[in-house]
Amino acid sequence: MAGRVQDKVTVITGGASGIGEGMVRRFCAEGGRVLLADVDADAGQRVADECDARFVHLDVSSESGWGALETLISCDYGRLDILLNNAGIVAEKSILEIDLDTWNRLLSINLTGVMLGCRSAVRLMRNNAGGSGGSIVNTASTTSYLAIPDVAYTTSKAGVVGLTKSVAVQCATEGLNIRVNSIHPGATLTNILKTALDATPTLAKSFNRMSPMGRMGRVEEVAAMALFLASDEASFCTGGQFPVEGGTVSEHPRMG
Template structure:
């Protein structure tokens, strides 16, 4: 197994991409800490993967610090952090409210900063670690009605590349994944005509699956990626080329 005995924190770990990653990582031998905004959801997925579930709002530093302390007390180490938690609150620039801007930035950008800064001292102490950040192709291409989301995901790319330079010499690899159009419960509710239009924009002529993203997380968390640092890997079927 690729992650036998590794302790992995997955934020947003109870839904969509995060749940798929939690299931996959557990199947590869990891001790999975399922972190989610909703306590019940975190505990339900944690039970499925024989892991540990915690309710955390990653925008709140005190909650993040408490979460990291609990993980260290339970397992004694943290090998992998996947900053997967994220939200959207879409609106065009002229209609976007301050609340929409602040909330998306607080979760998608500041939350990544909080979790990484809280975890990294433990990784430095042990001389190893993997940080995997979830960006988006929107962070490089922009998207209509997503000023806040695009800004947050562009920031994730910038932080990833900065931290890769700072932490590589400490034995910590920092990389990002940039998903494209992924089939989730939310997209499944879209009209077929809209889904078809999305597929036609993709070189592979299909939407991605949560497993496509989870597989990329697994690659970056495992020894298979031992010389990859500061990369931003698009998982978009060729949408961004």
């Protein structure tokens, strides 16, 4: 039986770990021709080998890196159907602690990297044989709406919302049939959180309490939302923000 993204040429950034790894596994299982793009060659190659994906080394903050990936995709596949701009880092520095190098590095990955990815994807997707078209899904966060002290991270994830809407509206008004949406995970059990939990096990209670459902998210749940938006089932969805957070952004602050 054909998968939900059968034969679609798909790039997933940050696919070597966590949410991105979950996306790679799900999109491969659904028939996608997946390119896993990451800076971590060891983990990336391992995940790619396990899922029958293709690992490509990419630093998403590198303009020339995206240029090289565009060339590779044009030569080897002749089209791009789906881009999941998922790679991201945290800085864990407040406004009183942040230095300019840390700020610039985080924004170059979490925001400029997403812009560069969108630009490359639109360039490729508008020239797809059979007609312009495709789907871009940008991984933002609940911190797009609810601030945390990590000032660079919060700013980057708010920025991804504006970027997503701008690209979505441009593509739609030009009639390109390229849809662009953002997904907003809440606390999801990946390496970022596992490291914090290993250091401070009592944090688990706090992470669970962040959602009215009383638990953290699973990477498979985030991947499922990305899959819906990437697939043709979401044909009238563009410029939208899609939370995957057990109700976190719907809840009024609790008493006590």
